[in-house]
Amino acid sequence: MSHLRLEPAASPTDVVACCDMVYGHPLAEALVGESFHPGGLARTRELLAASGLPSGARILEVGCGLGASARVAATEFGLAVDALDVSEAVLLQARKRSAGVDIRWQRGDVTRAAAASETYDAVLAECVLAAAPRPAAMAQIVRVLRPGGLLLLSDVEVSGDPIPYLEPGDVLGAALCVGSAWLPGEFEQRTASDGLKVARYWDRSDDILRLIDRVEGRLTVARTLLPRPAASSLPVEAPALPDSDTLKSITASLRSAVADGRLSYFAAIARRGSAPSP
Secondary structure (H helix, E strand, O other), X not given: OOOOEOOOOOOHHHHHHHHHHHOOOHHHHHXXXXXXXXXXXXXXXXXXXXXXXXXXXXXXXXXXXXXXXXXXXXXXXXXXXXEEEOOHHHHHHHHHHOOOOOEEEEEOOHHHOOOOOOOEEEEEEEOOHHHOOHHHHHHHHHHHEEEEEEEEEEEEEEOOOOOOOOOOOEHHHHHOOOOOOEOOOHHHHHHHHOOEEEEEEEEOOHHHHHHHHHHHHHHHHHHHHOOOOOOOOOOOOOOOOOOHHHHHHXXXXXXXXXXXXXXXXXXXXXXXXXXXXX
């Protein structure tokens, strides 16, 4: 049973749409922040700095949400940024928040990227591929990367039995990208089969614990927001918040899953081979 729901339970085919719908909801942002993934912009900056991309390099962010990472890439790293998201309502908010920043916004699905082949020096995917059909998504990412181009990724890995209280329509479920999370070893196998070589890999599971702490600590603030009219144009119902006992059960379950390795979070950089992929 889940109590931080922002949207009715989603079927597997609705996972991507459901995750996008929670972006920009005033309660979700109050709980998690504008950068809707564990580690937030600190993890984004770590990936971009480790990539070594020169100023002016062209990068595509898939699942850009409210555009926080795209703005960091453009303003702090001097990158030429294209930002892709499936939700027009979310992109509208991203454009407003990024006024004056040179970012090209695109509505689209990571599995059907419109860019020409070998367009980008890097693709940034933060908590996106765990909620997308990975074979199709990875094929498109490899296609649009130039030879030697980089996949900059952070995502969630889940093993063992289903983890209670994590569903894609929940605040934590969406922020932790649990729609169809990576399995142990899957990232390494898939990148190898798709012609990518892993150059860097970080275990960042502590980011999940910090996210849980943040959500737990901000629930009091969220309760003060509920009586107010929704500040979002997204078609999301006002959520019901858990009582204190339920909240303790939720957070204890998630912390236990991190502690025993059933729930983890990683960041990685993988490079496309110099030869075109078949």
